[in-house]
Amino acid sequence: MPVISDKASAMPASAIRKLVPLSDAAESSGVKVYHLNVGAPDIKSPDCAFRAVLDKCTGMHHLSYTNSAGLMELRKGLVEKYYRKIGIDIEVSELLVEVAGSEAFAGAMQIAANPGDEIIVVEPFYTNYQTFAFLNGITLKAVHTEIRDGFKVPDISAFEALVTPKTKAVLLSNPCNPSGKLFTREEMLAIGDFCIRHDLFLISDEVYREFCYTDEPHFSAMSIPGCEQHVILADSVSKRYNLCGARIGCIISHNKDVMAAALKLAQSRLCPPVLGQYAAIGALDTPQSYFDEVREEYIRRRDCAIEELNAIPGVFAPTPMGAFYAIAELPVDDAEAFTRWMLTEFRIDGQTVMVTPASSFYKSAGVKNQVRIAYVLEVPLLRKAFRILREALAAYPGRTV
Amino acid sequence: MPVISDKASAMPASAIRKLVPLSDAAESSGVKVYHLNVGAPDIKSPDCAFRAVLDKCTGMHHLSYTNSAGLMELRKGLVEKYYRKIGIDIEVSELLVEVAGSEAFAGAMQIAANPGDEIIVVEPFYTNYQTFAFLNGITLKAVHTEIRDGFKVPDISAFEALVTPKTKAVLLSNPCNPSGKLFTREEMLAIGDFCIRHDLFLISDEVYREFCYTDEPHFSAMSIPGCEQHVILADSVSKRYNLCGARIGCIISHNKDVMAAALKLAQSRLCPPVLGQYAAIGALDTPQSYFDEVREEYIRRRDCAIEELNAIPGVFAPTPMGAFYAIAELPVDDAEAFTRWMLTEFRIDGQTVMVTPASSFYKSAGVKNQVRIAYVLEVPLLRKAFRILREALAAYPGRTV
Numbered sequence: 001m002p003v004i005s006d007k008a009s010a011m012p013a014s015a016i017r018k019l020v021p022l023s024d025a026a027e028s029s030g031v032k033v034y035h036l037n038v039g040a041p042d043i044k045s046p047d048c049a050f051r052a053v054l055d056k057c058t059g060m061h062h063l064s065y066t067n068s069a070g071l072m073e074l075r076k077g078l079v080e081k082y083y084r085k086i087g088i089d090i091e092v093s094e095l096l097v098e099v100a101g102s103e104a105f106a107g108a109m110q111i112a113a114n115p116g117d118e119i120i121v122v123e124p125f126y127t128n129y130q131t132f133a134f135l136n137g138i139t140l141k142a143v144h145t146e147i148r149d150g151f152k153v154p155d156i157s158a159f160e161a162l163v164t165p166k167t168k169a170v171l172l173s174n175p176c177n178p179s180g181k182l183f184t185r186e187e188m189l190a191i192g193d194f195c196i197r198h199d200l201f202l203i204s205d206e207v208y209r210e211f212c213y214t215d216e217p218h219f220s221a222m223s224i225p226g227c228e229q230h231v232i233l234a235d236s237v238s239k240r241y242n243l244c245g246a247r248i249g250c251i252i253s254h255n256k257d258v259m260a261a262a263l264k265l266a267q268s269r270l271c272p273p274v275l276g277q278y279a280a281i282g283a284l285d286t287p288q289s290y291f292d293e294v295r296e297e298y299i300r301r302r303d304c305a306i307e308e309l310n311a312i313p314g315v316f317a318p319t320p321m322g323a324f325y326a327i328a329e330l331p332v333d334d335a336e337a338f339t340r341w342m343l344t345e346f347r348i349d350g351q352t353v354m355v356t357p358a359s360s361f362y363k364s365a366g367v368k369n370q371v372r373i374a375y376v377l378e379v380p381l382l383r384k385a386f387r388i389l390r391e392a393l394a395a396y397p398g399r400t401v
Numbered sequence: 402m403p404v405i406s407d408k409a410s411a412m413p414a415s416a417i418r419k420l421v422p423l424s425d426a427a428e429s430s431g432v433k434v435y436h437l438n439v440g441a442p443d444i445k446s447p448d449c450a451f452r453a454v455l456d457k458c459t460g461m462h463h464l465s466y467t468n469s470a471g472l473m474e475l476r477k478g479l480v481e482k483y484y485r486k487i488g489i490d491i492e493v494s495e496l497l498v499e500v501a502g503s504e505a506f507a508g509a510m511q512i513a514a515n516p517g518d519e520i521i522v523v524e525p526f527y528t529n530y531q532t533f534a535f536l537n538g539i540t541l542k543a544v545h546t547e548i549r550d551g552f553k554v555p556d557i558s559a560f561e562a563l564v565t566p567k568t569k570a571v572l573l574s575n576p577c578n579p580s581g582k583l584f585t586r587e588e589m590l591a592i593g594d595f596c597i598r599h600d601l602f603l604i605s606d607e608v609y610r611e612f613c614y615t616d617e618p619h620f621s622a623m624s625i626p627g628c629e630q631h632v633i634l635a636d637s638v639s640k641r642y643n644l645c646g647a648r649i650g651c652i653i654s655h656n657k658d659v660m661a662a663a664l665k666l667a668q669s670r671l672c673p674p675v676l677g678q679y680a681a682i683g684a685l686d687t688p689q690s691y692f693d694e695v696r697e698e699y700i701r702r703r704d705c706a707i708e709e710l711n712a713i714p715g716v717f718a719p720t721p722m723g724a725f726y727a728i729a730e731l732p733v734d735d736a737e738a739f740t741r742w743m744l745t746e747f748r749i750d751g752q753t754v755m756v757t758p759a760s761s762f763y764k765s766a767g768v769k770n771q772v773r774i775a776y777v778l779e780v781p782l783l784r785k786a787f788r789i790l791r792e793a794l795a796a797y798p799g800r801t802v
Contacts, residue, residue: 001630002602004658005515010790014668044462061445063646102670114406131574131669201403229402245464257405267415269503274646275676
């Protein structure tokens with residue numbers, strides 16, 4: 001009998017999705033599960049996205065491939081209607097449509113690093129960075145940020161300490177999934193300067209750009225002076241327009257070699273999904289009022305989440321300034337065991353809560369008592385969920401405080 | 402300035418798509434180009450596919466992620482409405498929805514082989530097999546089939562001769578892109594027996610299954626007795642329903658380890674495109690008459706293509722029994738140079754033809770005078786295209802006969 005490859009067996013299961021069978025089992029036995037585990041918001045997608053799909057598909061008789069780089073209407077639209085508006089000035093040739101943000105950063109990692117090379121990440125980081133690094137034989141080296149410091153980026157000497165001849169890039173998400181950390185202009189300038197000094201690519205995953213809760217505008221890696229040839233931007237319509245299922249994103253760079261390589265990778269999978277491209281074209285007409293309303297709603301939810309979390313004895317959660325996640329330190333021995341226990345044993349009135357254990361967001365060992373909370377439910381539901389979490393923590397046998 | 406990885410620079414550009422800039426240039430200067438180069442048919446997609454998209458999107462306000470394995474409605478529908486009907490008996494857990502056939506075979510290759518391992522292919526083969534092998538550090542070893550033998554599969558000793566301790570799988574497409582070769586039952590049984598004896602996976606790309614021009618039904622690798630744990634099937638809706646842009650396919654195996662690994666890979670990219678999944682759900686209701694009509698149309702086109710090609714002095718093209726491609730040997734020194742010359746210099750009444758040079762479909766060096774013809778135009782247009790090809794061959798300076 002044939003045996004699957006070591007690579008396929010050793011590949012880590014998604015930390016975010018591996019407990020899904022437990023919640024499926026709970027739900028099919030009639031338990032109501034509050035999902036604070038996945039960044040799949042309940043917010044409405046803009047109507048113009050669906051309208052575009054309906055318009056294009058009415059009377060349609062073909063669904064052919066598009067250009068591997070995406071439909072010109074979408075590429076031009078992104079450049080002119082979206083990026084220009086937010087101050088990112090690019091040519092159409094500097095943007096290529098991808099199968100969601102996932103393909104964009106996975107491609108960027110391969111463009112920057114060979115098997116055996118190293119990429120510096122800021123931890124906690126999006127867990128699938130580790131998956132794609134593993135699949136491509138790339139080693140991640142992590143600069144640690146501390147929950148008790150509000151995930152402040154440390155002095156650049158922490159980056160310098162990780163540099164070897166194999167270091168090829170820095171990879172970060174800003175705002176950060178999972179910490180909600182928003183990188184300041186100063187932090188980004190320091191990282192940009194570091195990349196310039198060491199000839200490194202800066203892969204910046206900015207899929208949560210429209211979810212910033214400070215008064216300053218988001219500072220994109222594309223705006224770092226002198227870093228034009230270093231920055232590879234990974235972006236997506238999934239979060240921006242609540243179109244997670246469309247699977248459309250893009251990769252952007254002023255570096256011609258990067259874009260030529262991205263096109264070769266894109267050609268190997270023929271083209272991005274066309275119906276999703278239609279939705280993305282429609283979404284470009286989303287009015288600013290949509291973003292403003294969504295932002296206000298998330299600020300309400302974040303404030304609720306942070307207030308409720310810190311009111312639970314033994315819980316610590318700093319206030320995130322972006323995205324729709326918060327990391328919370330819980331008074332438990334092992335956050336994964338606690339999460340499993342909530343899904344399999346703990347119920348209040350037939351209800352429980354699902355969170356994501358945060359250890360897989362870290363390269364450093366020993367971060368075992370943190371969870372990621374996605375505040376993707378309306379405030380009244382969030383309150384209910386946190387009440388259940390509070391009771392669960394009080395009842396959990398592995399409680400440490 | 403940072404430098405892109407050796408992997409990204411050395412990655413081959415798509416043989417099928419790399420000449421597209423030349424045809425774009427010809428077209429934008431007003432030249433009419435007959436495209437015999439890409440398997441993008443002009444055949445209508447079934448109406449039920451678009452109807453499903455319209456029905457699902459009307460009044461829709463969310464486009465969330467689906468399960469990483471795809472919507473249950475689609476998975477069940479594929480198992481019950483399609484595979485059962487054609488005699489492939491599988492459970493829902495033995496099928497996972499992929500981002501088109503590309504993701505299915507690329508995943509299967511990684512599940513079967515580590516970097517440094519080897520996979521046996523039957524050449525000529527689909528050129529992107531080489532791309533994904535390259536990206537994953539896998540070496541392809543090719544069993545040669547000869548155009549003058551109608552691409553008959555040689556004795557199994559040709560496979561035996563390639564086996565090393567690093568051999569992990571056999572990979573083939575049936576019907577074959579690019580040769581149109583339809584593997585016989587006997588050929589498949591022999592290959593299956595070979596895989597069983599050497600504990601190899603058999604990765605069978607059957608995306609052209611509905612395009613067979615013999616009286617016998619298609620013989621799937623899934624039907625090889627005793628090979629249940631070896632076969633990994635890659636399939637797609639792109640060709641079957643002329644829904645190339647939907648980007649929906651699936652991976653199928655009775656082997657539980659394979660499916661567990663496929664799920665881990667699927668989770669890393671979150672989910673397949675949802676709107677495409679809707680189109681695929683709708684396409685499951687395609688009536689048999691649709692396939693019958695499409696098949697008759699392709700037989701007309703194939704007969705036209707083979708007749709016209711072999712009528713050109715010095716051209717040889719065996720009759721393909723499946724897919725919608727033919728390989729033709731041309732009386733030229735270098736088929737790529739000839740293709741470039743047709744796109745850049747040769748015009749008849751402002752018209753020219755684009756074909757795909759076939760050398761990249763071979764591992765063996767020296768196959769320089771073959772092209773792949775996709776007979777994806779209506780017969781009258783095909784006749785015009787072949788008339789232009791005939792004139793081009795008569796006028797080409799690098800003509801060998």
